[in-house]
Amino acid sequence: MDEGLGLRERKKARTRKAISEAAIALFLERGYDDVPVTEIADAAEVSKRTLFAYFPTKDDLVLHRFADHEDESARVVRDRPADESPLDALHRHLRITLERRDPITGLCDTPEVVAFHRLVRDTPALSTALQRYHARSVEALTSALFGAAREAPHPELTARLAASQIFVVLRELADANQRRIIAGQSADALAPAALTEADHAFDLLRGGLAPYA
Known part of the structure; x- marks a missing residue:
C-alpha cells in the first residue's frame, strides 16, 4: 500500500x-x-x-488488472532518455519486465497468475472485452510515437501503424509465453527463449519502423 x-x-x-x-x-x-x-x-x-x-x-472486475498497463508502452516512449530511440526504449523495458517475471509478459508461473490468465483465455466474454483495453493501449502509444517522430512522412498515420505493429508484437510474445507456461513449462526454464524471441521481434520491428529505430 x-x-x-x-x-x-x-x-x-x-x-x-x-x-x-x-x-x-x-x-x-x-x-x-x-x-x-x-x-x-x-x-x-x-x-x-x-x-x-x-x-x-x-468484466472490469477481472480486466482492471490490464488497465493498470494500458499506457505503459506510451510512458516508456515518453520517459525514455533523449539519446534513446522509442524502439530501443521499448525493447529495454520488455527485457526488464521479462527478467522480473512480470505477469503482463506472460512469463510468470505463479499459480494464481496462471489461473488468472487461463480464466481470461477460456472465457469468451472476457476475451472480447479485453479488446477495449487493447484499443486504448494502441491509442496511447500512437500519441507517444507521434510526439517522438513528427518529422516522419505522414506522421499521424505512421505513428498509428507503428503503434499497432508494436502492440501486436508485444501481445503475441506475451501470449506465446502464457501458452507455454499453461502447458507446464516453468518461467525460469522458458526465460532464455523468451528473451531471445523478444530480441528477434524487435530486430524485425527496427527493420520496418525506421522513424522510431
Whole structure:
C-alpha cells in the first residue's frame, strides 16, 4: 500500500482490492458466467451499488488488472532518455519486465497468475472485452510515437501503424509465453527463449519502423 496516500484513498484502495479478489476467487471456483454480481458484493461485504461504483461492468472486475498497463508502452516512449530511440526504449523495458517475471509478459508461473490468465483465455466474454483495453493501449502509444517522430512522412498515420505493429508484437510474445507456461513449462526454464524471441521481434520491428529505430 502506498504510504503517500491519505486515509480515505487507502480505504478506497482496500475496498477495490477486496471486491476484485472476491470476484476472481469466485470466478476461478465456479466460472465467470455462473457467478452473479450480487454474490460478489456479498462476498466482499459491500453493496451492489458500491461494487459498481468501483467496477462499472462485470468484466472490469477481472480486466482492471490490464488497465493498470494500458499506457505503459506510451510512458516508456515518453520517459525514455533523449539519446534513446522509442524502439530501443521499448525493447529495454520488455527485457526488464521479462527478467522480473512480470505477469503482463506472460512469463510468470505463479499459480494464481496462471489461473488468472487461463480464466481470461477460456472465457469468451472476457476475451472480447479485453479488446477495449487493447484499443486504448494502441491509442496511447500512437500519441507517444507521434510526439517522438513528427518529422516522419505522414506522421499521424505512421505513428498509428507503428503503434499497432508494436502492440501486436508485444501481445503475441506475451501470449506465446502464457501458452507455454499453461502447458507446464516453468518461467525460469522458458526465460532464455523468451528473451531471445523478444530480441528477434524487435530486430524485425527496427527493420520496418525506421522513424522510431
